[in-house]
Amino acid sequence: MRKIISEFRLYLCNHLISHIPSHSIRLFYYRKIMNFKIGKGSTICMNCKFDAAKGLEIGLDSVINSGCRIDTRGNLKIGxxxxxxxxxxxxxxxxxxxxxxAQARNKEVVIEDYVWIGTRAMVLPGLHIKYGAVIAASATITKDVESCNVVAGIPAKFIKMRTNNFNYSARYRRLFQ
Structure with a gap:
C-alpha cells in the first residue's frame, strides 16, 4: 500500500501539479508533499518532471525553468x-x-552557487559542477566542471574561463510559468 501511495504522489506531481500555473501551489506541494528543500526566492517553473520524492535541495534565488527532468533518487543539491x-x-x-x-546505482549531483546550465543540457550522475561554471546549451556533462569554467559540446569540453565577480540574483518568476 505504501508503494502505491508513493507512486500516486509522484504521478500527481508530474501530471497535475507541474501543470498548475501558480508558483505558490507548486512550491507548497513540492515542499510539503514531495519533501523537497527549496530556499527562499527559488522557483520551479511549470512542466518539470521528477523521478522521486525527497532528495532535492535548492538554495536561495535559484530557478529551474520549464520542462526539465530532475532525477532526485541519488540526491541533487543546487546552490x-x-x-x-x-x-x-x-x-x-x-x-x-x-x-x-543492470544493477541500479544512485550518485549524488552537486551544483554550486552562480552556475548557469543552458537549454537541453544533460548532467550525468555523480558529477560536481563548481562555483560560477557555465554549461552551454545542449552540452552533455560527463565529468566534473571546475569553478568559472565555460564548457560546451558532447561530451562537454572546456571553452574558456568566466570572471568570478558575481553579485546578481538568478531569481526569475513570471506569471503563469
Missing amino acids: NNVSISEEVIILTADHDELFDH
Missing part, C-alpha cells in the same frame, strides 16, 4: 543563484553496465 534553463536533464541514478542484471 544559490543557479539558473537551470528549459528542458535540462539532471540524472542522479544509472545502471552498472558490468552487471548482467
Whole structure:
C-alpha cells in the first residue's frame, strides 16, 4: 500500500501539479508533499518532471525553468543563484553496465552557487559542477566542471574561463510559468 501511495504522489506531481500555473501551489506541494528543500526566492517553473520524492535541495534565488527532468533518487543539491534553463536533464541514478542484471546505482549531483546550465543540457550522475561554471546549451556533462569554467559540446569540453565577480540574483518568476 505504501508503494502505491508513493507512486500516486509522484504521478500527481508530474501530471497535475507541474501543470498548475501558480508558483505558490507548486512550491507548497513540492515542499510539503514531495519533501523537497527549496530556499527562499527559488522557483520551479511549470512542466518539470521528477523521478522521486525527497532528495532535492535548492538554495536561495535559484530557478529551474520549464520542462526539465530532475532525477532526485541519488540526491541533487543546487546552490544559490543557479539558473537551470528549459528542458535540462539532471540524472542522479544509472545502471552498472558490468552487471548482467543492470544493477541500479544512485550518485549524488552537486551544483554550486552562480552556475548557469543552458537549454537541453544533460548532467550525468555523480558529477560536481563548481562555483560560477557555465554549461552551454545542449552540452552533455560527463565529468566534473571546475569553478568559472565555460564548457560546451558532447561530451562537454572546456571553452574558456568566466570572471568570478558575481553579485546578481538568478531569481526569475513570471506569471503563469
